[in-house]
Amino acid sequence: MASATYDNNNIFAKILRGEIPCQKVYEDDVALAFMDIMPRADGHVLVIPKAPSRNILDADPGALGALMARVQTLARAVKTAVAAEGVMILQCNEPAAGQTVFHLHFHILPCWSHVELRPHAGDMVSAEALAPIRDKIIAALQAG
Template structure:
C-alpha cells in the first residue's frame, strides 16, 4: 500500500520553520531536539531531522546517517542529566505502527525501575515543569562537548 506524500503542515514541520514554539534542547544543521509537551516521563525529548520525510520508511539514507549519532548524543545527555537508570528510544511508522505525527522523529524517554510511564496523550505539561528539566539536559550536552 502506497503511503501518502509528506505534508508540510504537520506540527513538527511548523516547529522546524519557527511557526510554533518549542523548548529546544539541541539544534544543528541536521536535527532539532526539543522537550515533548506530553511527556511519558520527565525528560522525554523528541529528535526531529530537518530533512522532510513522513517516517523511517521514506527517509533519505543520508538523513538517517545524520540522525543516529545525534540521537545517541542526546540520549546520553538525557540519561546523565536526570540520573536515569535506562532509556526507551522509540520511533513509530504509519498509523498502525502508532505514528501520529507524520514527520520522522525519535522519542528519547528516560526510565527508572520504580516509575511507570504516563500516557502520551491528553494533558500538556506546563512549561514551568519542563524548563528546569530541559536546562539540565542542555547543561549535560554542553559538558559532553
Template sequence: MTAYDPNNIFAKIIRGVLPCERVFEDEHTLAFMDIMPQGDGHVLVVAKSASRNLLDADPAVLGPLMVTVQRLAKGVKAAFGADGVTIMQFNESSAGQTVFHIHVHVIPRWNDVPLRGHTGEMADPELLRTQADKIRRTIGFVGFTG
C-alpha cells in the same frame, strides 16, 4: 504511501512557525521537549529534512538523526540520573505514529517507574523549561534558551 505534508506540526516547529522548548540543534536535526511527556525529560529528536518516517527517509538523513539521538540519550540519562533510556520510533498510524514527520522519542527511565500513558495532557511549560535547561547543561548546549 501518503505524501509528506509540509504543514505538519514538527515541520512548523523546524521553520519556527510554532514554538518549542529546544534542547539541541545542528544543521541536520532539532531536539525539543515533548509537550505531552510520557516521563520526566522526554525529548523528541526530529530530522530537519522532509520525511514522513523511517520508511521514506533518505538514508543519508538517518546517520545524523541517530547521532543526535545517541547524544540526547546519554544526556537525558545523565541529567536525570536515570537507570536507562527508552528510544521509540513509530512508522505509520497502525504502528502508533501520530505526527507524520520522522522523529524519535528519547525518554529517561528508572527501575520500577512505569512509562506514563500518552494522555494528550500538556505539561507545564515552566517544568519543561527547567528540564530542558538541565539537559542543555549536561550535553554542553549552553548559552541557548528556548
C-alpha cells in the same frame, strides 16, 4: 489508509519553521531536539530531522545515519541530566504502529525501574514546568 506523502503543514514542520514554539534542547544543520509537551517521563525529548521525511520508511539513508548520531548524543545527555537508569528510544511508523505526527521523529524516554511511563498523548505540561529539565539536559550536552 493514510497518504504516504509528506505534509509540509504537520506540527513538526511548523516547529522547524518557527511558527510554533518549542522548548529547544539542541539544534544543528541536521536535527532539532525539544521537550515533548505531553511527556511520558520527566526528560522526554523528541529528535526530528530538518530534512522532510514522513517516517523512517522514506528517510534518506545518509540523512538517517547523521540523525542517529544526534539521537545517541541526546540519549546520553538525557540519561545523565535526569539520572535515569536507562533510556528507551521509540520510533513509530504509520498509524497502525502509533505514529500520530507524520514527520520522522525519535522519542528519547528516560526510564527507571519501578516507575511506569505515563500514557501516550497524556496531559500537556507547561513550558515553565519543562524549562528546568530542559536546562539540565542542555547542561549535560555542554558537559559532554
